[in-house]
Amino acid sequence: MSIADRLVHIYENGGSGHAIEDFVNGLKEKDRKALLTELKDWVGASHASVVSLFRAEVASSLLRPFAIVTVAVSTANSTFTTASVESYVREAQIGLLEIPYDTSLSRQEKVDELNSIANDILDQVERERISRWHFGAIDIALAAVRCATDQGLQPDGQISSDAIVERVLDWPWTTSTSAGLLDALGTVSLSQTSQQKLFRKLGAILNERTSAEEEFFILGKQIIGMWVNFKGLRIKDWAELVRYAIHAPPDSVCGDLLCMVEIEVSGAASVGTSILESYESLPHRFDGGLSGRDLALVLTVSRADDLFLDDAMRIATNMFLVPVDLILHPAGEGSSSSSNGSITSRRRLLNDALKLPGMERSANTVLELAESWITNRRALLPELGVEAFVTVFALQPHARDEVLSEVLATLSESSTSRKVAMSMINVLEQLSST
Incomplete structure (x- = not known):
């Protein structure tokens, strides 16, 4: 029977804390190290008695901090499910609670032990290749800080949640690792400085656009859900980040993310307001680098809640505007030499938006836009209105009857201008040639 098996036997047979302390204290230092090594191996192998071994080691004041650190770092295992990692996090959190109630320790010793656990976890993680599974280790390090705070142990020199967050933000983040790291950081309230740093880091990752579809979807989904999961989030900055998240992935993933945005806006009007305001504040319209993804996002917000329809239609129209000096001239009075290029680029923006999965649900809004553009005297908008009708007809077969009905109804009205x-x-x- 190994030393680990003997310790588990004592624990599972009702051995008291004193019995475990006596057993561990009687071991040589190399045997105590062997217990920690076995704990690491048992975690990796998902040994049937790993929880009993961990609880037994936590019951020993000599092994407790090292056992918690060992479990925290060992959870960064790609063979684990998220649920498995979370179960170890819960066990570690319970183990941390032993420290404030350990009557053999002074107040400062309790703080020192909790600080040591948090720092040792981060030190060991930084010596490894960061993975998305390290969210468990960060959770446990943050739990050590919360344990000290919740128990009123707050002397000078205590490690803070902000310090851990800043350290984690200095790690190398990628699309694959950021999903887990975001999970962990969502458990604390980020300072404004940390939020800005986090947004810059995520924006840089999204701009790389080199990851697999699944990784983009996981990261995009988490970014969209940040406004709920992160305490004190600056929602205006978050809305800008959502724009990045929509721009980065392939079409198939973008369609799924837009559906998630629609769900979030349906549940909280402030989300839709923030997204639309992020477009209101842009210094330029079409010439500012807007794309079909931007139009799709605005249309998605509009269909999530009718309250946003007027603002969304106005913003969508602004995306297509050209400078005032290109006001449409009456036929025969000449036109801008750049007109053909402008209509082509704007046609591309419209096509790119409407071909995204799920955008068929915005067909009615696009037809309303098209009708308003046809009656507008701003340069290119009437042509784009025609283009919008044709594009909806071509890309969204289910809306063809609606397109024809709108066109024929307008022609039949006596008030319709020539x-x-x-x-x-x-x-x-x-349409006859489509």
């Missing part, structure tokens, strides 16, 4: 009627006839001509 200019608008000609545009609608143009739509029908293009």
Whole structure:
């Protein structure tokens, strides 16, 4: 029977804390180290008695800090499920609570032990290759800090949650590792400085655009959910980050993320307001680097809640505007030499938005936009209105009846101007060849 088996036998047969202390204190130092090595091995192998061994080692004041650190670092195992890691985190949190109630320790010794655990965990993680599974280790380090705070142990020199967060933010983050690290940081309230640093780091990762679809989806999903999971989050900065998250992934993933945005906006109007305000504050419109993804995001917000429809339509229209000096001239009075290029680039923006998965649910909003553009005198908008009708008809077959109904209804109205009627006839001509 190994030393670990003997310790488990004592624990599982009702051995008191004194019995465990006596057993561990009677061991040579190399045998105590062997117990910690076996704990690490048992965690990695998901040994049937690993929880009993951990609890027994925590019951020993000599082994307790080292056992908690060992479990924290050993959870960074890609073969584990998230649920498995979380179960070890819970065990470690329970083990940490032994420290404030250890009557053999002075107040300062309790603080020192909790500090030591938090720092040792981070030190050991930094000596490894950071992975998304290190969220368990960070959770446990943060739990050590919370344990000291919750128990009123707050003397000078105590490690703070902010210090841990800053340290974690200095680690090398990638699309694959950031998912787990975000999970861990969501358990604490980030300072404004930490939030800004986190947003910059995530923005840089998204701009790389080199990751697999699944990794992009996991990270994008977490970013969209940050406004709920992170305490004290600056929602305006978060909305800017959501724009990055929508721009980065392939079309298939982007469609899924837009659906998540729709769900969040449906549940909280402040989310939709923040996203639309992020577009209001942009210094430029179309020429500011906006793309079909931006239009899709605005349309998604509008369909999540009717309250946003007017603002979303106005913002969507602004995305297509050209400078005031290109106000549309009446036929025969000349036009800008850049008109063809402008209509082509704006047509691409429209197509890129409507071809995304899930955007068929925005067809009615696009048709409303198209009708308003056809009656607008700003440069290119009437042409884009025609293009929008044709694009919806081509890309979204389920909306074809709606397209035809809108066009024919407009033509049948006595108040329809000649200019608008000609545009609608143009739509029908293009549809006949589609």
